[in-house]
Amino acid sequence: MVIRKLALKNYRNIEETEFFPCEEVNIVYGENAQGKTNIIEAVWLFTGCKSFRGAKDKELVRFGEEKSELSLDYFTAGASASAALEITNRRKAFSGGVPLASPVGLMGEFTAVVFSPAHLGLVKNGPAERRKFLDTAICQIKPSYTAALRDYARALEQRNSLLKDIPYHGELLDTLDVWDERLVQAGDKITEERVKYALLLEESAKTVYQGLSDGKETFDVRYESTEDNHFGEMLRRQRKNDILAGSTSVGPHRDDIDIRINGVSARAFGSQGQQRSAALALKMAEGEIVKNVTGEYPVLLLDDVMSELDASRQNYVLNHIRDRQVFITCCDPDALERAGTGKKFRIKNGSIV
Ligand SMILES: Nc1ncnc2c1ncn2[C@@H]1O[C@H](COP(=O)(O)OP(=O)(O)O)[C@@H](O)[C@H]1O
Numbered sequence: 205m206v207i208r209k210l211a212l213k214n215y216r217n218i219e220e221t222e223f224f225p226c227e228e229v230n231i232v233y234g235e236n237a238q239g240k241t242n243i244i245e246a247v248w249l250f251t252g253c254k255s256f257r258g259a260k261d262k263e264l265v266r267f268g269e270e271k272s273e274l275s276l277d278y279f280t281a282g283a284s285a286s287a288a289l290e291i292t293n294r295r296k297a298f299s300g301g302v303p304l305a306s307p308v309g310l311m312g313e314f315t316a317v318v319f320s321p322a323h324l325g326l327v328k329n330g331p332a333e334r335r336k337f338l339d340t341a342i343c344q345i346k347p348s349y350t351a352a353l354r355d356y357a358r359a360l361e362q363r364n365s366l367l368k369d370i371p372y373h374g375e376l377l378d379t380l381d382v383w384d385e386r387l388v389q390a391g392d393k394i395t396e397e398r399v400k401y402a403l404l405l406e407e408s409a410k411t412v413y414q415g416l417s418d419g420k421e422t423f424d425v426r427y428e429s430t431e432d433n434h435f436g437e438m439l440r441r442q443r444k445n446d447i448l449a450g451s452t453s454v455g456p457h458r459d460d461i462d463i464r465i466n467g468v469s470a471r472a473f474g475s476q477g478q479q480r481s482a483a484l485a486l487k488m489a490e491g492e493i494v495k496n497v498t499g500e501y502p503v504l505l506l507d508d509v510m511s512e513l514d515a516s517r518q519n520y521v522l523n524h525i526r527d528r529q530v531f532i533t534c535c536d537p538d539a540l541e542r543a544g545t546g547k548k549f550r551i552k553n554g555s556i557v
């Protein structure tokens with residue numbers, strides 16, 4: 205996956221800019237608040253996912269403007285391709301000039317992996333971030349997975365509001381079965397994909413982690429499910445409690461991945477350095493999995509992360525990104541001399557200078 209051209213108009217603090225990145229390392233540098241992350245975020249949006257900063261669509265539109273226009277020319281599977289996004293209150297996506305029913309249609313067409321300081325807490329933070337990591341990663345290699353996520357979220361919302369109403373309207377209890385069934389249908393698909401993905405993750409992340417720890421530490425990943433393959437049964441068993449609590453206590457929305465270093469939970473017992481290495485290993489593994497499944501490395505987006513890594517981890521990253529297109533943002537490009545050949549873009553006030 206190689207980006208040939210990125211054009212942005214009225215996007216965040218960028219009025220109008222065009223980028224022609226090189227096929228290897230692209231360093232996007234400049235002072236704080238100049239628009240470096242905005243550029244990384246713009247590239248990311250072409251994966252069909254929402255902003256990794258959790259921004260709403262309308263926040264992406266340049267202040268005082270009505271619409272952002274983004275376009276991407278890229279090279280994939282031996283051919284040129286293009287995509288475009290128009291952002292107002294919502295996003296409208298185009299692939300090869302053809303409007304798509306939803307931006308989700310871009311998933312799997314253009315692939316990228318993003319790593320930012322927020323991701324360094326992937327191992328240390330709560331399970332919601334790890335679930336999001338799994339789900340986003342799976343969507344890129346299996347776009348149909350989004351349908352299961354959507355169905356599940358809807359069924360869960362309906363079931364939860366029903367659970368809250370049942371104490372006041374006993375007759376509603378009968379309708380719970382319908383929602384349980386929908387929840388199980390979508391939930392089982394989600395669990396199946398996540399379990400499969402966790403196995404791929406373990407295989408790839410083990411290698412990366414060994415590299416990072418000079419082979420001194422072991423690394424394991426396991427999907428931890430609250431429903432033990434009998435989701436329907438678990439829901440029935442928890443029903444009374446769920447009605448009392450007014451929410452659903454089991455299911456993929458409560459699951460997690462257990463990450464172990466030397467056999468013990470990295471979240472509970474890992475040092476900060478181990479947790480960071482584990483997060484880095486998971487993110488690098490995400491890229492390897494896309495490569496193994498699609499035959500191509502995704503574009504790697506490293507936002508402000510190099511300064512957060514110590515010298516040996518920096519070296520590991522820089523030595524392993526030679527064969528793919530990378531965008532690295534930083535304040536001081538001299539600190540990245542080891543990144544090797546590439547192109548540098550200095551960003552000031554939303555423009556390349
Ligand atoms: N919708 C928007 N319209 C105009 N400016 C914006 C918008 N959203 C963010 N910005 C501006 O973008 C700048 C931050 O850009 P960012 O890419 O995060 O900076 P950095 O170079 O530090 O990564 C801030 O100055 C912020 O005010």
Ligand SMILES: [Mg+2]
Nearest residue numbers: 240241242508
């Ligand atoms: Mg930034």
